[in-house]
Amino acid sequence: MLPSLRALAPLLLCAALAAGCRAREDTRSADRLVLRYQPLGPDPAPFRALVAAFERESGVEVEVQALPNAADLAHQLLVTSLGAGGQDVDVFVLDVVWVAELARAGWLADLSDAFPPARVREEFLAGPAGAVVQGGRTFAVPWYVDVGLLYYRKDLVPEPPRTYAALAAAIRAARAEAPGIAGFLWQGRQYEGLSCNFFEALWGHGGAALDGDRLRLDTPAAREALGHLRRLVADGLSPRSVVTAAEEDARRAFQEGRAVFMRNWPYAWPLLQDPASKVRGKVGVAPLPGADGPAPGALGGWQLAVSSRAPAARRAAAIRLVAHLTSPDANAVLAIAYGRNPARHASYEDPRIRAEAPFIAALLPRVEAARARPVTPYYMLAADALQGELSAAVSGLRSPAEALARAQAQADAIAGVER
Amino acid sequence: MSPRTAWTIALPYLAFFLLPLGWLALTSFWPDAELARPLPSHLTLENHAAALAGGGLARAVLNSLLVSGATAALALALAAPAAFAIARLGVRGGRALLAAALAVSMFPPIATAAPLYAALRAARLLDTLPGLVLPYTSFSVPLALWLVTGTFRALPLELYRAARVDGCTPLGAFRRVLLPLAAPGVATAGLLVFVFAWNELLYAVTFLTSPSRRTVPVALALFGGEFRDPFVVLAAASMLATVPVVAIAVLFQRRVVAGLTAGAVKG
Amino acid sequence: MSARGERRLGAALVAPAGAALALVALGPLLATAWLSLRHRVPVLGEDRFVGLANYGALAHDARFLGALANTAYFTALAVALELVLALPLALALHHAGRGRGGIRAAVLVPWILPTVVAAKLWALLLQPDLGLLARIWPDGAGAVLTRPRLALHAAIFVDVWKTTPFVALLLLAGLQAIPEDLARAARVDGASALRVFRSITLPLLRPAILLALLFRSLDAFRVFDVVFVLTEGGPGHTTEPLSLYAYRTLLRAGSFGLGAAISLVTFLCVVAIGLAWLSALGERRPAEAP
Numbered sequence: 014m015l016p017s018l019r020a021l022a023p024l025l026l027c028a029a030l031a032a033g034c035r036a037r038e039d040t041r042s043a044d045r046l047v048l049r050y051q052p053l054g055p056d057p058a059p060f061r062a063l064v065a066a067f068e069r070e071s072g073v074e075v076e077v078q079a080l081p082n083a084a085d086l087a088h089q090l091l092v093t094s095l096g097a098g099g100q101d102v103d104v105f106v107l108d109v110v111w112v113a114e115l116a117r118a119g120w121l122a123d124l125s126d127a128f129p130p131a132r133v134r135e136e137f138l139a140g141p142a143g144a145v146v147q148g149g150r151t152f153a154v155p156w157y158v159d160v161g162l163l164y165y166r167k168d169l170v171p172e173p174p175r176t177y178a179a180l181a182a183a184i185r186a187a188r189a190e191a192p193g194i195a196g197f198l199w200q201g202r203q204y205e206g207l208s209c210n211f212f213e214a215l216w217g218h219g220g221a222a223l224d225g226d227r228l229r230l231d232t233p234a235a236r237e238a239l240g241h242l243r244r245l246v247a248d249g250l251s252p253r254s255v256v257t258a259a260e261e262d263a264r265r266a267f268q269e270g271r272a273v274f275m276r277n278w279p280y281a282w283p284l285l286q287d288p289a290s291k292v293r294g295k296v297g298v299a300p301l302p303g304a305d306g307p308a309p310g311a312l313g314g315w316q317l318a319v320s321s322r323a324p325a326a327r328r329a330a331a332i333r334l335v336a337h338l339t340s341p342d343a344n345a346v347l348a349i350a351y352g353r354n355p356a357r358h359a360s361y362e363d364p365r366i367r368a369e370a371p372f373i374a375a376l377l378p379r380v381e382a383a384r385a386r387p388v389t390p391y392y393m394l395a396a397d398a399l400q401g402e403l404s405a406a407v408s409g410l411r412s413p414a415e416a417l418a419r420a421q422a423q424a425d426a427i428a429g430v431e432r
Numbered sequence: 433m434s435p436r437t438a439w440t441i442a443l444p445y446l447a448f449f450l451l452p453l454g455w456l457a458l459t460s461f462w463p464d465a466e467l468a469r470p471l472p473s474h475l476t477l478e479n480h481a482a483a484l485a486g487g488g489l490a491r492a493v494l495n496s497l498l499v500s501g502a503t504a505a506l507a508l509a510l511a512a513p514a515a516f517a518i519a520r521l522g523v524r525g526g527r528a529l530l531a532a533a534l535a536v537s538m539f540p541p542i543a544t545a546a547p548l549y550a551a552l553r554a555a556r557l558l559d560t561l562p563g564l565v566l567p568y569t570s571f572s573v574p575l576a577l578w579l580v581t582g583t584f585r586a587l588p589l590e591l592y593r594a595a596r597v598d599g600c601t602p603l604g605a606f607r608r609v610l611l612p613l614a615a616p617g618v619a620t621a622g623l624l625v626f627v628f629a630w631n632e633l634l635y636a637v638t639f640l641t642s643p644s645r646r647t648v649p650v651a652l653a654l655f656g657g658e659f660r661d662p663f664v665v666l667a668a669a670s671m672l673a674t675v676p677v678v679a680i681a682v683l684f685q686r687r688v689v690a691g692l693t694a695g696a697v698k699g
Numbered sequence: 700m701s702a703r704g705e706r707r708l709g710a711a712l713v714a715p716a717g718a719a720l721a722l723v724a725l726g727p728l729l730a731t732a733w734l735s736l737r738h739r740v741p742v743l744g745e746d747r748f749v750g751l752a753n754y755g756a757l758a759h760d761a762r763f764l765g766a767l768a769n770t771a772y773f774t775a776l777a778v779a780l781e782l783v784l785a786l787p788l789a790l791a792l793h794h795a796g797r798g799r800g801g802i803r804a805a806v807l808v809p810w811i812l813p814t815v816v817a818a819k820l821w822a823l824l825l826q827p828d829l830g831l832l833a834r835i836w837p838d839g840a841g842a843v844l845t846r847p848r849l850a851l852h853a854a855i856f857v858d859v860w861k862t863t864p865f866v867a868l869l870l871l872a873g874l875q876a877i878p879e880d881l882a883r884a885a886r887v888d889g890a891s892a893l894r895v896f897r898s899i900t901l902p903l904l905r906p907a908i909l910l911a912l913l914f915r916s917l918d919a920f921r922v923f924d925v926v927f928v929l930t931e932g933g934p935g936h937t938t939e940p941l942s943l944y945a946y947r948t949l950l951r952a953g954s955f956g957l958g959a960a961i962s963l964v965t966f967l968c969v970v971a972i973g974l975a976w977l978s979a980l981g982e983r984r985p986a987e988a989p
Contacts, residue, residue, distance in 0.1 A: 433790060433791075433793075433794040433892060434794070435794060435795055435796035435797070437791075437794070438790070438791040438792075438793075438794040438795040438796070439791070439795060441787050441788070441790070441791040442788065442791040442792070442795060442802050442806075445784075445788050445791070445806060446802065446805055446806065448860070449805065449806050449808065449809050449860070449863075449864065450805055450808075452809075452820060452821070452824065452860065453808055453809065453812075455820070455824065455831070456812075456816075456820050459820075459823070467823075467829075468828075468829040470831075470834055510715050510716040510719055511716055513712035513713075513715075513716075514712055514713040514715070514716035514717070516712060517708070517709035517710070517712035517713045518709070518713065521705045521706060521708060521709030521712070522702070522705070522706060522709065523706060523709035523710055523712075523713050524706065524710075526709075526713070529713060529716075529717055531973070531974075531977060532720070533716070533720050534913075534917070534973050535966075535969070535970050535973060536720050536724040536725060536728060537720075537724065538917045538918075538920075538921065538966065538969045538970075538973070539724065539727065539728055539731070539962070539966050540921055540941075540942050540945055540962045540965055540966065541921075542923075542942065542945060542946045542949055542950070542962070543727065543731045543945065543949070543958070543959060543962035543963075543966075544724075544727035544728075544731070546955075547726060547727040547730040547731070548723070548727055551723075551726065566723060567723050569719060569723075570719045570720055570722065570723035570724050571723075571724060573716050573719055573720060574720070575914065577716060578910060578913075578914070579869070579872065579910070582873075582876075582906055582907065582910055583872065583876055585906070586873070586876035586877070586903075586906070587876070588878075602705055602708055603708070614876075616872060616875040616876070617872045617875070617876060620868055620869070620871070620872040621872075623868070624865070624868070624869075627810060627811055630811065630813075631811075631813050631814055633813070633814075633815065633924070648813065649813050649815065652813060652815060652816065653815065661819075663819060663823060666816060666819065667816070667820070670812060670813060670816040673813075674808065674811055674812055677811055678804055678807065678808055678811060681804065681807065681811065682800060682803075682804045
C-alpha cells in the first residue's frame, strides 16, 4: 500500500532543491559584476586568467555566465533579460549587427566618456568602430572581429582570382586537372550567413544597401548580385548543396579536398592545417573576388557593452571591466589562445601575435577592408525577411528581382516607410 | 499473438530505431577531422574525454535527473487524485477542466517564456532548479491528467463499487484498489513527463544562468563555437548523458510497476 | 459517503491540479492575448494599441499562410505515419513475453535522445554532399534537403523516427488496461486472433488511440527543433512552421505584438484540433458504459 510518506516525497524533493539553490539577490553590490559572453573555446583557462587579473586589480568579483553560441538563442536571452527591465546582467557581448538596435532601444549605457568616439575610431578597425559609434556616441567596444575570406587550392589554382570571371575560369581549368571536383563552396542556407554572402556579392557589384536609415534592397546592383549567386548554382560552378550549407558544411567538404574554392571565416584556417586534413599545406587565402576587382569581406565579430540599467557605481566597475577585456593585452590572449582576430589596429603589429599567430597577423589588410552589414536599428528586424527571400532566389524558387522586391516591401513595412 | 510473431514484428522496428543510434554511437568515437569521410581510419576516446572535461556534463545529468524526477513526481501527485475525481467521483466541470488543461499546456512555449521570466524573477526563482520545476510541472500536468484519467476510466466501474461496498472510503478505494491496478498507466505517464522535462531546452536556457545549474539540453547547446559544430563531441556527450536515463527508465518501470501491481494482488 | 460528499471530495482533489495550471499557464496566455492587440517593438520603443490590426496583417501575409500550410501538412502526415507504425509495435511489445523490457527500452532511446541531438544526427546523415545517404543515393534521399518542395518530408521523417516510440508507449498503456480474460474467453469460444483483435482489442483501444492522436497532433502542430536544426525553415521558407515564424518574429525581429498574434493563432488552431478530437473521443466511451 502507499505509505503517506510517499505522497510527501515530491514536496521533500522540492524542499531539497530549494535548499540547494539559493535564489539570486536582485540587488547586487557594486563589487560584483555579471558578464555574459559566449565561450571562446574548449579551454576556459586563459580567459579565466584574464578575468582573474581584473578581479585582483579592481577588487571586483566577476560572475561569468555563458551564452549559447547559436546567435539567435543568445539574442533571445539578451532581449528577454534586458526587456524584462531587470539588472540581471552588467556586461554582455553583442553581435556587430545588434548594436544599433539595442542602442536605439536604450538598453546600452553610453560609454563615450570612457571611450570617446574619436579615440575608438583611431584605435580600432574602421568596420567595428563604425558599428559601435552611433550618432556621435560610443555604445559598445569592439572585442574581436571576423571577416569573409576566399580560400583556394594552391595546387590547383596558380593565382587567386580577382574577379568573378576569373573565378569561373579557374574552376574550369582546375576541373581539367581534377575531374569531378566541386567549384566554389559558400553559405546558401537560410540564415544570417547567407546574408553575409549576399552583401559581399552586392559590394562586389559596386552596390550599397543603406540610404540613411533605410535599407535599399531592390536596386540594380542587388539584382545583379543575387543573380550572380543563383547562377553559381544553376551553372554548376557551385554544387546544389550550397543552398543548405552553413560554414561547417563548406569547411568539411573543402577540407576533404572536394572543392577548389571556399568562402569562409578565418576560423577554418587552423582546421584546414590539421594533420588529418587532406588539404594541409595546399590552401591559400585571398580577398573575395568582385565584378571588376577584389570585394570587401563581410565584417563579423563581437563587441562588449554595458547595461544601461546597472546602477552608477556598478556601471563604473563594468566600464573598467570592458576596458580590461578590450585592452591590447587581452587582444593578444584572445588571438593566441582562441584564434580571435584583434579589433585593434596595433595588435596586428604585436610581436607576441606575430610570433604565435602569424596567420592572424597577416590578416590585417583583410580586416581593414572588411565592411559591416548595414548599420541601422532596423537591420535585425529586416534580416529575417531578407534571409527567406535570398534563400528563395538562390534555390530557384523565385527570380532575384521578385525576391528582392518582396524583401524590400517587408523591410519598408517594418521600418514604417511610406512609399 | 504469440511471442514469436511479436518478435518478428518487433525486429524491423528495432533495426529502424537502433541502426541510426548505432551510427550515433560510432560517430562518438570518430576523429573530428575525419567526420566527412565514409568511415574513420581509427576510433578515438578523445570526444568522450572532451565531453566530460570540466565535469559540467556530469553535473548537468544530475541536475536534469533532479528536475525531471521532481517534475514527474509533482505532476503525478497533482494529476492522479484529480484524475480519480474526474473519472469516478463525477466532478462537475471535469471535462471542461480536461479541455482547459489541454489548451493551456499547448500554448507555444516561446510566447510564454518572457512573461514567465518576469514572474519567476518576481518570485526570486530565476536561476534555481525549483524555478524550472514549477513551469515544467504545470505544463505536464495535462498529459498526466489525461493519461491517468483514461487509465482509471478503463478500469471496470464494478471494482470501485465493490471496494466501496467492502467498506473502503472513496480515498481508500483510490489508494488500495484503483491506483495499484492503474500502475502501468500511471508509470507510463510518469515516464512521459520525465522525458518531456529531460528534453526541454527553451525554458532551461532562458531561466538558468549559472554553470552549476545547467540541465543536459543546455549543456549540449553550449558545446561548439560560433561557427564550429563539433558533432562528434556532441554525439559523445549525448550518448554519455542518455545511457543513465535509459537505465533508470528501465529500472523505474520494472520496479515501480511490478511493486505496485504485486501490492494490488495481495491487497 | 453521499454522492454530494463524493462530489465535494472530488472538487478538493481536482483543485490543486487546476490551481497549478491556472497559476503558471493561464497568466502567460492572457498576457499574450493582450499583447497581440498591440503594436509593440521594444527595440524601436514602439508600443500602442492597434486592435485586431496584427491579425488583419496575417490574413494577407504570404509567409504566414505558407507556414500554416506547412504546419498542417507536417502534422497530418507525421501523426498518420506515427499511428500506423506504432500500432503493430505496441502489439508486439505487449505480446513479446520474455525480453519485452529490453525491446521497450531499446525502442525508447530515440525518444529520450534530446531532440536537438536526434535532429543533428539526421542532418549529418542527410547532408547533401557528405552524408551517408548522399553516398548511397546521391540524387534521391541524399539531396532531399536541397529541394524546396521535398525538404519538409525530411523533417517529417525525423519526427516519425523520434516520436513513434512515444505513440507506441501510449497505445501499450491502453493495451495493458484491457482485461486479459476478455480476449482469453473469446479465444476459448473459437474466435480467430484477427477477429479478437478487430472486435475486442481495437474497440477497447479506441480511447488510447484517440488520446495518442490528440496529444501527437497538438504537439506536432508546434514542431520547432527538428525543422530548426535541419533547414532553419529554408529553402525560401518552404519548411517553416508556425512556431518558427512566431519565434523569429518575437525574438529575432523583436516584433512582440505580431509574434503574439501568430502564437495566438497557432494556439487557436491547436484548440480547434483538440476540440475535433475531443468530440470524436466523446462519441463512444466503451469502458465507461459497459
